Amino acid sequence: MRFSKAFIPTTKEAPSDAVLASHIFLARAGFTSQVAAGLYNYLPLGKRVLKKIENVINEEMTKVGAQEVDLSFVTPADLWEESGRIEKFGKELLRFRDRKDNLFVLGPTHEEMMVSLVRNRVTSYKQLPLNLYQVKTKFRDEARPRFGLMRGREFVMKDGYSFHATDEDLNREFEMMEASYKRILERLGLDFRVVEADSGAIGGSGSKELMVIADSGEDTIAICESCEYGANVEAAERSDRQEIPEAPEGDFNKFQTPDVKSIGNLANFFKVDPYYTMKCVAKRMMYEDGDQVVLFFLRGDDELQEVKAVNAAEALEIADVSEEELTALGLVPGFMGPLEMETVPCVFDSSLKGGKDLICGANEEDYHYVGVDMSVLDEGLFADLYTAKEGDGCPHCSSKLLYTKGIEVGHIFKLGTTYSKPLKAEFLNEKGQAEPFIMGTYGMGVSRLIAATIEQHHDEKGCIWTKETAPYMVNVMVSNIKDAEQLAFGEALYKELQDAGVEVILDDRKERFGFKMKDAELIGFPYTVIVGKELEHGNVQIVERATLEKRAVFADKAFTEIMDRLS
RNA sequence: CGGGGCGUAGCUCAGUAUGGUUAGAGUACCUGGUUUGGGACCAGGGGGUCGAAGGUUCGAGUCCUUUCGCCCCGACCA
Numbered sequence: 332m333r334f335s336k337a338f339i340p341t342t343k344e345a346p347s348d349a350v351l352a353s354h355i356f357l358a359r360a361g362f363t364s365q366v367a368a369g370l371y372n373y374l375p376l377g378k379r380v381l382k383k384i385e386n387v388i389n390e391e392m393t394k395v396g397a398q399e400v401d402l403s404f405v406t407p408a409d410l411w412e413e414s415g416r417i418e419k420f421g422k423e424l425l426r427f428r429d430r431k432d433n434l435f436v437l438g439p440t441h442e443e444m445m446v447s448l449v450r451n452r453v454t455s456y457k458q459l460p461l462n463l464y465q466v467k468t469k470f471r472d473e474a475r476p477r478f479g480l481m482r483g484r485e486f487v488m489k490d491g492y493s494f495h496a497t498d499e500d501l502n503r504e505f506e507m508m509e510a511s512y513k514r515i516l517e518r519l520g521l522d523f524r525v526v527e528a529d530s531g532a533i534g535g536s537g538s539k540e541l542m543v544i545a546d547s548g549e550d551t552i553a554i555c556e557s558c559e560y561g562a563n564v565e566a567a568e569r570s571d572r573q574e575i576p577e578a579p580e581g582d583f584n585k586f587q588t589p590d591v592k593s594i595g596n597l598a599n600f601f602k603v604d605p606y607y608t609m610k611c612v613a614k615r616m617m618y619e620d621g622d623q624v625v626l627f628f629l630r631g632d633d634e635l636q637e638v639k640a641v642n643a644a645e646a647l648e649i650a651d652v653s654e655e656e657l658t659a660l661g662l663v664p665g666f667m668g669p670l671e672m673e674t675v676p677c678v679f680d681s682s683l684k685g686g687k688d689l690i691c692g693a694n695e696e697d698y699h700y701v702g703v704d705m706s707v708l709d710e711g712l713f714a715d716l717y718t719a720k721e722g723d724g725c726p727h728c729s730s731k732l733l734y735t736k737g738i739e740v741g742h743i744f745k746l747g748t749t750y751s752k753p754l755k756a757e758f759l760n761e762k763g764q765a766e767p768f769i770m771g772t773y774g775m776g777v778s779r780l781i782a783a784t785i786e787q788h789h790d791e792k793g794c795i796w797t798k799e800t801a802p803y804m805v806n807v808m809v810s811n812i813k814d815a816e817q818l819a820f821g822e823a824l825y826k827e828l829q830d831a832g833v834e835v836i837l838d839d840r841k842e843r844f845g846f847k848m849k850d851a852e853l854i855g856f857p858y859t860v861i862v863g864k865e866l867e868h869g870n871v872q873i874v875e876r877a878t879l880e881k882r883a884v885f886a887d888k889a890f891t892e893i894m895d896r897l898s
Numbered sequence: 899c900g901g902g903g904c905g906u907a908g909c910u911c912a913g914u915a916u917g918g919u920u921a922g923a924g925u926a927c928c929u930g931g932u933u934u935g936g937g938a939c940c941a942g943g944g945g946g947u948c949g950a951a952g953g954u955u956c957g958a959g960u961c962c963u964u965u966c967g968c969c970c971c972g973a974c975c976a
Binding site for chain 2: 340342343344345346347348349350365367368420421423439440442469471473474475477482488490648650739742744772774776810811812813814842843844845846847848849850861863864865
């Protein structure tokens with residue numbers, strides 16, 4: 332490609348509404364342009380990067396025997412009724428009617444379509460397993476799209492679906508896909524972590540997220556400093572506490588605790604470690620058929636993890652409750668405790684199981700109980716409710732957990748029969764009995780990967796593309812095109828590289844040196860060959876974008892030098 | 899959906915408080931000239947229904963009403 336003919340509109344200034352580095356640089360360097368909230372155009376450079384990532388995905392999918400399909404973007408609303416997700420997805424589904432007044436939905440993900448494609452076509456266990464995927468534009472009418480390509484309404488996702496006869500086979504496929512996804516991210520040159528994720532209300536026996544490590548990530552993940560363990564903070568676990576603070580002494584008793592409402596005050600008041608206090612968090616839990624206030628009890632030094640709370644209470648959603656509402660329910664904010672609590676359901680954090688010497692609210696203004704023994708509540712509902720903190724022990728190796736931020740670029744999921752059952756997608760097993768498919772689903776945000784790559788690989792000058800993501804590997808820059816010698820050399824090198832199959836661009840624009848260098852750095856070609864005034868001494872320079880290292884080489888060695896660096 | 903901010907040239911923004919020539923700057927673009935190793939310089943030029951609609955007024959970018967769009971924080975989010 333000749334730069335002089337290319338559609339690469341770079342700008343000196345960033346669009347005023349861009350916040351993230353990836354958004355700013357992708358816009359400034361002419362990769363993308365915004366159309367409306369969450370909608371973006373891909374310009375030639377952006378499209379090239381998109382294709383590069385797709386190619387890597389396609390190659391890796393082919394290696395593991397997944398087959399590419401392309402399902403229709405517009406999907407009949409009937410399918411969504413059938414699976415029940417038309418309600419669940421709510422306003423995120425963009426709905427519209429055709430000329431015959433039939434209702435359609437722009438595909439936000441394709442479980443329904445894929446199941447409907449496979450059901451009645453795959454009918455025997457002998458045809459399993461089957462893994463189908465596509466790389467396609469998705470549409471979700473997000474309440475708040477943001478951060479450029481990071482969270483668009485229209486975005487490109489690779490979504491794959493596998494069908495199995497047994498759980499064992501799903502597990503095998505799941506592990507294979509995890510390995511395959513790791514290879515993809517490694518090839519793309521990304522620093523990432525595979526973490527345990529919330530399986531959520533969808534159920535299934537597990538899911539993992541692939542997180543690209545970046546400060547601008549929207550997810551907080553807990554990772555172990557020494558082993559491979561990592562988890563989204565929504566799902567992070569921890570080892571049992573190593574050092575238990577000294578227990579307070581005292582028999583069961585009721586104490587007057589005037590105006591002692593917070594855990595901090597309570598611990599101070601009794602001079603005990605907050606570990607021995609019981610924290611009560613009231614939440615409104617939403618269910619299909621109404622809502623219900625639920626009390627969650629944790630140790631005083633723990634915080635409630637709302638996703639875990641939703642799972643424990645088997646609710647759909649969670650919301651805050653005001654003190655007025657609590658009072659109306661006969662509860663005493665600041666002094667709520669689990670003893671003789673009959674009006675409102677309670678859930679206890681697992682770390683309270685078997686706990687002794689605890690202090691908790693007495694459900695009476697200005698009174699707490701001390702010396703509480705949890706064994707009296709053994710029948711209660713216990714579940715993990717805590718938020719794993721930085722510094723907590725890793726559940727696998729007991730080393731320290733660290734917090735970091737991640738960009739979720741992939742999510743793989745053991746679905747089980749969540750979709751095959753309601754959609755009645757069945758096959759006949761060896762005994763001739765009908766069974767629903769056991770499914771897995773594997774998503775990867777392709778457009779988000781572009782943003783994630785730049786979030787992780789940029790400097791103050793612009794983008795730094797990696798080998799597998801660069802729109803062009805080499806930029807042959809003719810410093811002054813009016814210099815016939817420079818131009819001729821540049822043209823020759825350009826052709827030579829092109830003939831060798833290198834993705835190369837020739838900067839033959841009638842611009843000054845500085846202008847072209849700024850563009851090269853902004854766009855982020857891995858290598859720029861400067862063909863300039865050093866040519867009269869028989870030299871050109873090769874600049875490596877990642878390090879900005881500039882090295883002179885003999886002009887007649889430029890080609891082999893570049894080829895060496897690319898290999 | 900709650901809170902906040904912003905819509906003026908392709909882009910970044912001034913001008914709006916206190917209404918009053920033909921609406922400005924920088925940058926980008928076009929022409930000519932000079933320049934050619936870090937976003938050059940000189941001269942000339944094109945480009946605007948001031949987000950939209952309605953209203954007040956002799957007169958509205960500026961005041962009033964309505965509305966649309968975009969961004970940020972939060973809620974939400976395979």
